[in-house]
Amino acid sequence: MSNSSSPIGRVRTICFLVLCLITRISGAAESELTPVVVQLKWLHQFQFAGFYAAVEKGFYQKAGFDVTLREAAPDINPIDEVVQGRADFGVANSELLLYRLQGAPVTAVAVLIQHSPLVLVSLAESEILSPQDLIDKRVMFPHGPYGANTIGILRKEGVLLSQIKQMPLSFNINDLVEHRVDAMVGYVTDLPYQLRKRQIAYNIMDPRSYGIDFYGDTLFTTENHAMSDTEEVARFREATIDGWRYAVENPEEIIRLLQSKYNSRKKYDELVYEARETIDLIVPKLVEIGHMNPGRWGHIADTFAALEMAPRDYNLEGFVFEPDRNDARLVLRTALWIGGLVVIAGAVGIFLLVTFNNRLKNRVELHTHQLREANEALYEQTQTLMEKEQALYKLNHALEARVEERTEALAQANQELKLEIAEREQRELSLRLLSKAVESSRSGVIITNADGVIVYVNNAFLAMSGYDRMQVFDKHISSLEERVCFPRLDQINFRELPEPMVRDELHCYDASRNQYWVQISIFPIYEQAARNYGVFRPAPEKVSHYVVTCEDITLLKKSKDEMEQLAFYDHLTGLESRLLFKLRLENAITRAVRDKSMIALMFIDIDHFKEINDNYGHDAGDEVLKTVAARIKQNVRKNDTVARISGDEFTVILSDIRGHADARRVAQGIRRTLNQPFKFAGKEYFVGASIGISIAPDDGVELDELLKNADTAMYQAKRNGRNDIQFFSHSMNEEAKKKQALEAEMIQGLSKKQFRLDYQPVIDLETKKLVGLEALLRWNHPGQGVIYPDHFIPLAEETGLIVELGKWVISEVISATQELRKMGFADVGVAINVSARQLRDKGLIADIGRIVAAHRNEPCNIQLELTESTIIEELEQSNRSINDLNRLGFGITVDDFGAGYSSMSNLKQLPIDCIKIDKSFIHNMLRKGDDAEIVKAMISMAHNLKLKVVAVGVEDAEQVKFLKENQCFLAQGFYFAKAGDLHEIIGKFSAPNVVKLTP
Template sequence: MLRHIPFILLFFFIAFSASAEELKPLTVQLKWQHQFQFAGFYAAVEKGFYRKAGFEVTLKQAAVGVNPIEVVLSGKADYGVANSELLLYHLKGSPVTALAVLIQHSPLVLVSLENSGIYSPQDLIGKRVMFPAGPYGANTLGLLAREGVEASQVKQVPMSFNVDDLINGQVDAMVGYATDLPYQLNEKGVAFNLIQPRSYGIDFYGDTLFTSRDRVGNKSEEVRLFRNATLAGWRYALEHPQEVIGFLQTRFRSSKDLEALQFEATAMRKLMAPTLVDLGHMNPGRWQHIGETFAALGMGPKKIDLDGFLYDPNRTVFNERMRQLIWWMVIAAALVGLLLLLLVALNWRLNRKVSAHALELAERKHREISLRLLSKAVENSHSGVLIIDSSEKVVYANPAFCEQCGLDAPELQSMNLSDVRRYLALPEIDSRCWEGSAELAVPVEVKGRFADGSERWVQVAVSPILEYPDQGVELYREPAPVSHYVFSCEDITPQKKSQEQMEKLAFYDQLTGLESRLLFKLRLENALARSARDNKMTALMFIDLDLFKKINDHYGHDVGDEVLKAVATRIRQTVRSNDTVARISGDEFTVIVSDIVDHTVVRRVAEDILNSLTKAINVAGIEHVVSVSIGIAITPSDANDVETLTKHADVAMYQAKKSGRNGVQFFSHSMNEWVREKKQLEQDMREALSERQFKLVYQPVVELTTGKLVGLEVLLRWQHPVRGSISPEYFIPLAEESGLILPLGKWLAHELIAAMQRISSVGVTGLMMSINMSPKQVRDDALLRDVSQILQRQGVDDFRLLLELTERALRDDGRNDGVNLRRLTELGFKLVIDEFGEGGVSVRMLSELPAEYIKISRQFVQECAYNVASQQAICATLALARCLGIQAIAVGVESLDQVRFLREQGCALGQGHLFSPASELEELLDRFSPDNVVMFTSAT
């Protein structure tokens, strides 16, 4: 046993040395995305400073809302980069330690437009200033406080990080980095003013490398090595900025272009002042001043205690040297013990030689077994393996590679590399690239065809095998020649197909196969650029299906999807071959008509689309007639950018719908005025709800035989303070479109309750109270809850509540509203069909609706004294009402002749100016007494 002790000690020593060479993974949380601001870290990674220190470092980008301090404290990163707010976390008890200041002067500056008149902090009073809230805004707040400006004297705007907010006048000034914001403004050709806090005595530190206090205490050697490697990276980056910029663009995929990175590098060097201050230097007095600024702004405690916050590399070096001294003493003691053991082992020298020979035999057997196992693993591997010699002749190919090429092993054995490339596009090799080195080449992706004829993608990596790789260390030696090359081929067809599928999902609509909104935008951008270059016009069609919701509601979304696919097919078959068709939302399509010289081409294409849809679409045996409204905007006359051109085409489409649907409308700039007018009226309507500009008026419904009051129709009026009286025919459609019809209906319900309670208070009971409603209100489930509340209010039981819907609305939407209508009738409401005779409701549909009243069209009533056709229409309506057990109410009665005719035909009820115009409630109460009111029951 004693003779094995030296080998055991040697084994553990070698194992320790091998483990010491393993790279320790570390994560660094950056403050923002990859840019020259973090150049030292990239240099430390790419130039091997971290690896030399024993670390494998991962650099994590940040996004909006990511706080590097919180990330490090949570353990998701080992090190981080923060600003001077790091001190505020320390003062509030967070265990953080600043390791090195990387940027000696904060890059934060205040920027305003040149013509803004803002040249100093005092000029910011009363201005809109974009700067971060909380500790991130301390730099700006400190500047304002030092110059006597209260924080309340400026309007703080949250950070959007968008310089266009400054250019477009959204803000008067904004905070940004001196390393990139001036560059952005110069690129856009915008002149600007710069306020630097340092000029006013506010000189915070910029980027600071930090870690947790526990890591400093428990892993001091790691912290020391990591800090030194980081600073070495920064020294290299400052001396070789162009090389580091190359890393950023190729290795780290920075979103900034070359000029922006060069500008940032120049600005960073000024802020870091490497020729004046050592990299990483931290001044305790300056940190003390920063802490006092936080305290003055009320952000931190007044007592500034820096204990444990500032890292002292000198103290760490002393501790490390002591540790190394102890370690070497341990090693020395081990070596002494080893020597003693070796002296003892000399007595068994002969036995050791025998054992060594036996061990060699065992190792040889082990190698043979390992080779057989390796051969079996390669033979059965799913990855293709091809080995060629230095003359490019095939030496070996495993079954997986044979399958990838579609060849068998004997065929491959007789080939060279150029022959194999006819089946699989393997990369070229150059032995000079690998002489004296066994580094792997960068994997490449190639296309091949398998034995079954299917096209496959293969990822290929080439490894050289050197003739004598185990040479001893010499001052100079000839490069080792390459004897063989090993091609490792991995089938990545599933990954490629997945990637293609993802691109298809992103760029194409899955229902219709048309291009998606994303690809449409890219196509339109290219078309506009081409038009500007070739001095030609490009037209954009915005196509919307008319009343498509009815198909979805009546027949279901499956049928609706089939209709959409049919419409997409017809549009695609109608347009020119070089036109682009896209589906950008549910029932909205776009067509890009490129390279046109006048409007006639695009008009012809649009009319062809309309004509293609005149033929009904058959889905599951049901014919669906579909029409579309098309809006057209043309560049350059209407707009030169994607967003504006799209908006103008949308406006034109909406105008086509307003003009009756199933038509084409070219954009004109006057349409924008109409859109603005519509938006202003919508805003006025919102204000009218809160300012009580709406009011209710009431028109009596009377018995034609006695003139007694039997009911009131509730009518809505809007008295605008500037526009005057606005007709319901104008604002009700807008309210339905904007969604304001629902809160407007709730307001009306509450007003109606108050009115019924007022009527009851004067002893009038039994009246019918009729409310006009829109289909959108009927479809709203919240309406049922409001109705239930109305019926539960005191004083409502004495009234007969009616809901009026026009015949046209019932024809278009009645089937969809049927469920809610029946639930309303169950709650006690009665349905009135208004404007009967104008909407074309079928007798069958009328019999299916829970209607108890119909109102004869005003046009028929006003012409009944002299127009035979109107008289016949009234007689037919009354006959139909009697057959269905429905009461009829004549609307628009203005003469006694009309009353006589209606009474002769059996019409019992009427309303109109002959009896009373629509009036306010108090005026009507003065005219009708309780004795002059009839309780109108279903038996009447």
């Protein structure tokens, strides 16, 4: 019977066929590449660099994929392409999560760019600096989920979509440059480059500045693909991440590839800019490429929910790709499939085994019969042999006794030899393993004898140091000090160290004199330990060898230095940061207490810095800050500390001073240098310095206490008119508490409607009729009675409450003008005082516009009064704001004319209707000839400029006579009436006026 027809042959045949089938399937799987289509978000550019690297460097092919990278167009949505099966993978921003929350079956596989590149860009000349500035502006951004970033910024800052003019996204920068839109969404990786190339200044609103930090480009697929083909998706993910790692490390190569093979429409310089910005958004030094934080996805989902763009009861199960979890399911299915095959194979095996046993039984019976016959013949021969064996037995017995003795001795010797050989083989194996580990280690290893002569170096040390093996072998370790300066081995007392080694960091040079850092560890090997191949150290033994390991820590040290630089130093000025400043201050206080010495803490706030930023841009502001830092450092000693703790706030620590005089002298020097002009781009800028000083231990020995006291003194310097130096005193705290209490009462008073307006009439001296009113603010304090503006307006301006008070006053006055029309005094205008703080408020125009709209845009007949100093202090801002207010229908009056420092050239730039002569001139004009001449000159000037002129503070008939004689026919003051209720004042005038105060 042949092997092929036997049961064993059939089993062998079946196994061979199964093996061939498995081998054929496996070979086919390995030889064929799986085709994969990746839908990109846009045209070929560096934004997708990792995909090109994965294709061109074979990462995809090695993982078993034949990948096609498909460009996108404005009408192609990568998410739709993947969901509808036209692509296997796609690239999307965080809008992917919004699609998921709206029901799309998508799964995020890997985050490739950690921060979204989308920003809002406007031209610098538009002065759009915040979301509030976008009100009534044309803003170009995409509809739907792709506009999430922009909608998030607007809603975060309280701006409704109905308040802006949304324009469809055209991807055309000329729409912004040619003023067809006021702001547009763009990528920070390319839009700023295009504007800079055209030498166009621009502003950027980054969503991260408003608490919206979405993920950037994210690799995704369908949830079904991720669940059913987990291993394939995981392989594709790893190959893609490998491509991105290569692209980040070799951007120049990818840029050349984009130009030569992928026909990128971008030029080389533009791709270089895009690469740099894209890598910054990837942050590869801090975050592993591809890393996704489910918590951050949850935060993004919360943001969508808060912006009412997604439901609050969302579920992210299945959205974030988790290969380990999916692999477990695949393993279970595979195990069940294999178990089924095992059962089938077992059944076949049992059948074949039964057949084989039956045939074997027949063969055994045949052989048993044959053996029985042979055994009978053998028995006869055995009987003969037994007789001969008996004779041999006696002879053999004596021989065995001697052999046993020799065998026992040999066995004992052989056993001892085996043990020795086994121990030696084990030691040799350990040495080979140790040698292999040391030779292949990335750490440099040097072994010297007890005298420091090098007996071994591994390849890692040679590569690190640039030495050739023959240059160092059999040389003393000190001969390497030109490149690596090791400590003297014979001077180290290892027995006195807490652990039997020395660790240190060394500054080294390679063969090309390039610098690098290594961390070394030095271990002694003792004679007894060497014999036992260990590193323990019994006390009496001597050192036989030294082992020195070297770990290259250059990148680690560089990263550490960079982190320390970011944490401890201000990137703009190079001064110490708030964190390092506090450490310095704590140390200075500790030394002062210990040595019973004094230190001074200066808190310096730069006056008028905001105006430079607002009027000339942040570039000018940054240059001023850098120059301020340099000038402050010029006035202090090298061991003193100068820090920038916020935008325009600096601190100085003066150690070991003798008293207040030392601190004052330094502060005066700082103020003097900061009062010098600052030059930038052909212009000169002027700032001042408000400096508050606290002294330790006089003003406290706690860090927070000294800081608070210096800050309090600085605010006192601000209140004194700025550009002042103030030492802290405890009375300042009392004053600050009073102001805080008054501020709280003012806020409460505004909410409880405790404020009212009184009105003082303006009279036509010829007709003696009412032509105007001036609204004067009063506070009906529940505990103190009526409080006049002089007691609370300065604090309102300091705290910013004047803005809310001003809006209330304007609303009340508009209502008053409507009431005047009803009473027949339609031509009587009402004047309102506007402060410099209100004029600086960026929301002033928009707020007043809303107030006017709330009163149905009825004609106001309102004059806004601004003092000369207000106009000149904020001339450029004033010019814009005053013109905007004039366009809303308000008249403009210069109040307290003559008390300021304005020039005619400045005033002629503004749409002024009227001037009010300061009451100090009216009061003295009949007593001082100079004042009389000044009044005459002001009246004449007003007439020449075709402006109305009002005399303020008229108190007697002689003043009226003088004014009429000099052609001033409008006046107000106690001579006519004190300020009072609107209806009281109107009641004194029985007929409507005949002269208009405003045009």
